[in-house]
Amino acid sequence: FIPCNWQVQSAQAQLKKRDVVTLSPTGSGKTLTFWIPLLFNDGGITILITPLTILGDKNVIELQEVNIPVVDLSTATATDTIFEFQVIIVSPKRILSDRCFDTLW
Template sequence: MPDSDEEAQEQAQIVWGVRLCLWQLKAVRTILKGQDVLTIAPTGAGKTLVYWLVLAFVKDGCIIVVTPLKDLGSQFKAELKAKGFSALNVTGNIVTDEVYKEIALLKYHVVIFSPESMVKDHRFNDLLNNQTFM
């Protein structure tokens, strides 16, 4: 957890090359305190950066991202890998029991799901009920 807003700003600059807005700082600090956050902002305002920045401070967890667009999931995965974070975009052609085991063992910093893959696959609910994962 950053000790100050300045530390969070420094990490944002080092890792992502940006300066955070006040609402982004507040959201990051709230997430790092273990509280839920709902962020509503226009397209391109930097909502995604909020949870990407959390990766700079939480090394032993996994962020689940839900996106209805396959291309956006692929874009997120590429951006994260370019910054040195492990990411998995769960699509129909890679969903195996082995993949879910890897997710449960926290092999990935970020796992990207479509809403359909979460609803239609019982293994997603199993993952959320897994004490090791949660």
Template sequence: PCLWQPKVAEALLKGDQEVLCVAATGMGKTLTFWMPLLFRVDGIQVIVTPLNMLGKQNVASLAKAGIQAIAINSETATPANFYAISNFRYRAIIISPEQMMKPGGDFERLLKDQLFISHLISIVIDEAHCLTEWGDFRPEYWELGWLCYVLPPSISLLVTLVTLTKSTITDITWILHMHKDKTLVIHRSSDRPNIKISIRKIKYPLNTYTDLAFLIPAGF
């Protein structure tokens, strides 16, 4: 891992800071919230994700690492699955905001279970730009600030996103009731110095691909 990734994981394990992590796609944000599971063998991570597909991908990736995970959405939010979660069958719960914020729902009951809370490392809000961009038609995103009233101070909140503007950080911290003096900001540049835009005139027939020869190093 890169140095910034263990730094995020350490903050989550300490539980004394909220973390705002900004990094480009492919830089390894996901690793930051799985790493704590390696250091706390009885720990549980809860991840709020906007898309069912992302939940399934995370479950598959964790299975390869030997970590039991479950994706909770409208199809899988069954009493049997929540019973399994409450009995610590899974170490990672990937859940949609709708299921997390369902009034009187099974997840709300989990958050009131002190035994479950004692195993919880942090709650991760992945792809957090959805709070501001999707809140109009998925209002549960705007309700996630409720978490700060029900979670003990020892449970960290990790917010991840790809890009960050001043207005975005203002909106997100306001929605989630994050405290500026308690928030660790990890901001990785999205600059890709090895990528540049090049415009060239096509000289050869397209089906020969000869115009792309410049991409192959000389003598390769």
């Protein structure tokens, strides 16, 4: 798979610690824009905010297939051990309601 120019540009901006907002149609490959930096993210944590449970589940499966430590944050998984994962997938509702995220920003 060869990424498109806009996907590479987004990934490069993230690696330079810039804030990135990507607007693109469904199915165009937005997910790849935050997966590429994971390949260069040694020891960091990526928080993926997704409004749909099915998208979170899909990301967990696909990241596990390439051996990237990932957790879909839920009541059952919301423990101190989540920080051993490289990717934490969470809903906007949990971000707004869980005070532990206040210290991350």
